[in-house]
Structures are given as structure tokens and as C-alpha cells.
Amino acid sequence: MRILLVEDEAHVGEYLVKGLGENGLVVDWVRSGVDAVHHGANVDYDLAILDVGLPGLDGWEVMKRLRATRPLPVLFLTARDRVEDRVRGLELGADDYLVKPFSFSELLARVRVILRRGRQQDATVLTIGDLSLDVLRRRVERAGQRIELTVKEFALLTLFLRRQTEVLSRTLIAELVWEMHFDRDTNVVEVAVRRLRAKVDEPFASSYIHTVRGFGYVMEQRA
The missing domain is CATH 3.40.50.2300 (Response regulator)
Known part of the structure; x- marks a missing residue:
């Protein structure tokens, strides 16, 4: 570099x-x-x-x-x-x-x-562990299993994968994925992350999306 x-x-x-x-x-x-x-x-x-x-x-x-x-x-x-x-x-x-x-x-x-x-x-194919996202084909797989995502879930996962190990605030996520200023009274980010986790994390043995209490979320591999 x-x-x-x-x-x-x-x-x-x-x-x-x-x-x-x-x-x-x-x-x-x-x-x-x-x-x-x-x-x-x-x-x-x-x-x-x-x-x-x-x-x-x-x-x-x-x-x-x-x-x-x-x-x-x-x-x-x-x-x-x-x-x-x-x-x-x-x-x-x-x-x-x-x-x-x-x-x-x-x-x-x-x-x-x-x-x-x-x-x-x-990159056009983003990966972490056994999870992969093909940006051009709009295809997500984990451990060889195809995962169907909504448009916003796909955008949210792409953001997490592109900025792995960075702690992303709820405000930043709202601005980048929904193009909206974050309203503390709305739980749109939390709901979207919960639904995404239900598809890409919960059915599998390990999780990649982690909560950083009081701030936001981070995607990373943990032992």
C-alpha cells in the first residue's frame, strides 16, 4: 500500500x-x-x-x-x-x-x-467467515445456504461487510441505509438489525453482527 x-x-x-x-x-x-x-x-x-x-x-x-x-x-x-x-x-x-x-x-x-x-x-464479493455477499448478483450465502434479503436488509448487510470491525452508530446507519436523520424515538435501525440477524446469524453456530451497548453495532468474527 x-x-x-x-x-x-x-x-x-x-x-x-x-x-x-x-x-x-x-x-x-x-x-x-x-x-x-x-x-x-x-x-x-x-x-x-x-x-x-x-x-x-x-x-x-x-x-x-x-x-x-x-x-x-x-x-x-x-x-x-x-x-x-x-x-x-x-x-x-x-x-x-x-x-x-x-x-x-x-x-x-x-x-x-x-x-x-x-x-x-x-470488491464485488464481500465475505466474512462462511458468509458471502455478491454485490453484482445481489446474492447472499452462508455455509452454502442461500439467504433471501429485502432491499434494505441487503443494503444494511453490505454496509456491515464493507466496514467490518468498525463500530457503526445508529445515526450513521440510518443516514447511509435510509438516507434519514436519526430520530431517537424511532427504532427502525434496531428492527432492521434484528431481522437481519434472524436470517444471517441465528440459524448458525456463530454470530457476526454484535451490539456495542450505548452506541451501535459492529460486524466481526469473534472466537
């Missing part, structure tokens, strides 16, 4: 190149927005880690230009910790936003989640 790191602070850049490299990632490090756009136009990166305050072009503009030619996941790594800046980054389409100073272990975890999500987004 190849990462474009855009960071003008030498000590931060050196630290990240070393740390990410030790974890098996190839990192191209540039220090200006102009260089970032040039590299992005010529190399097929899996992720860009961008500072916001850059010489030449700021991180917002760099992301806009990088994505003008191809889809590219972006993680903002910046000292700008105002809520307004975080909201702006996410509204512009950033995949994540991490404020300096930061823990390298947290950064690495977030990078891995984004990279894993990117690979899953490209």
Missing part, C-alpha cells in the same frame, strides 16, 4: 515515514501543496495524509485537486483543533481528521481502517 504524506514539519514527516514504513507501508513524503498535487497526478496512491496549513496550497485545496482526477481516501493530520475545522474537513469529504499532537498507534489504526475500507469498496 502506497501513501502520500504531505507535511511541512520535518520532525513530524520523518517520524511518520519511519513509523509507517516499519509497519509495511510505502510512504512518499512531500512538504508543499504544489508538490502533493504533482505527485498525486502521477502516482496511484491508496491514501493521502494531509496537513491543512501548507505552503503554496492549503490542505483543503490539495484534497480538491487530488480528487479531481481519481477517488482518493484522505486523512487530515493537523494542529487545527477547532470544531469548525474538523467539520469543514469532514464536510469536504475527508475520510478522517486527527489533531496534533497525536498517538502514533491511533494514527496507524485509523490508516488501516481507511485502507481496509478502500479495498472493500472496490
